[in-house]
Amino acid sequence: MKTCLVVDDSSIVRKIARRILEEMDFQITEAEDGEQALEVCKRAMPEAVLLDWNMPVMDGYEFLGNLRRLPGGDVPKVVFCTTENGMDHISRALHAGANEYIMKPFDKDIVAAKFQEVGLVALPEQSSI
């Protein structure tokens, strides 16, 4: 089972994300801010990180920079999931090594589409009529 670390300071967002990702067969760990998330990654590198931007203690952008400098920190696919929906933020995130970017509000279809985009889940069987 693939692992995904969900990083968001909102427990509601974490809960929604967990439900969506568990349905996609991910094993979920949670963190409330970038610093906690970094601790999780030092213990065991997840395969995916769903990452909020604005959080207390350490924000998502700073976390991403730190993560990519850790041994093995280039492995996880990092998908931002944030209300920072401006082109400037998206460009900065990609430059810092994010793999995909979800603009909130999000739903199951968007998460599934973005996780497919970075190769974390297979394309669905093409539907037949």
Added chain:
Amino acid sequence: MNPTDYEYLRKLLKDHSGLDLSADKQYLIESRLLPLSRKCGVSGIGELVQKMRGGSSLIIAQVVEAMTTNETFFFRDKVPFEHFRDTIMPEMLKARAGRRSIRIWCAAGSTGQEPYSLAMSLKEMDAVLAGWRVEIIATDLSTEVLEKSKSGIYSQFEVQRGLPIQLLVKYFKQNGELWQINPELRAMVQHRQLNLLHDFSQLGVFDIIFCRNVLIYFDQDTKINIFGRLAKAMEGDGFLVLGAAETVVGLTDVFKPFPDRRGLYRPNGARAASPQAAMSMPKIAAMAGR
């Protein structure tokens, strides 16, 4: 929904758009027409049908549009666009090296995600296309969706379905919550209103035709008829791309499946020997030489 209204709608849709609803598609009608009845300020589908029977051509047009508009997103199903990049275009670059031009038709262009996905794919292979002329013609039955396609403006939800973030950053401009595809990409796509049931020979002859997820709505005879006319609108070495749930197999031999590429078809060269095909050949040859 009352059965008389349902039968009336079925017949009307069949006559106007070729849309062939089976007897159990009440849910589809409700999901599409309830929002429309609200928009038109009537109480429900019953009253909407009354107005249609009364001869309101405006409402009839809106009903046909609402029923034939499909969900669509960028790079839908992925695989056809991989075929486009890895199979179709390499073949075409060889086959058209002389005239250096390629004509592409999106026969159910809808709100533009498919033609613009092709336009982005072409931009991504810009280096090999220097000096080439590539036309993309997007047609749809619905003028409303064509207007949206022309504008190239999409909601935040729409640009997050199927479009890699790198391509969003590269080819779109943000305007508040909306995203608009760049003028350069918009200029690559021409739009025309077109009903596939009617003659489309005026569009000319194409090298590549995307005709996805539209024929599923037609009955068998209509499909066969459209395939026949698509074959005439295509170069002998062109490519036809159908939707995942669609095939020519068992319907017609004017196209044959391309080996190991699901959804990809080519005109059936073997058929050129038959008298009907021979009749259409001079026209194709003449247009190819234009």
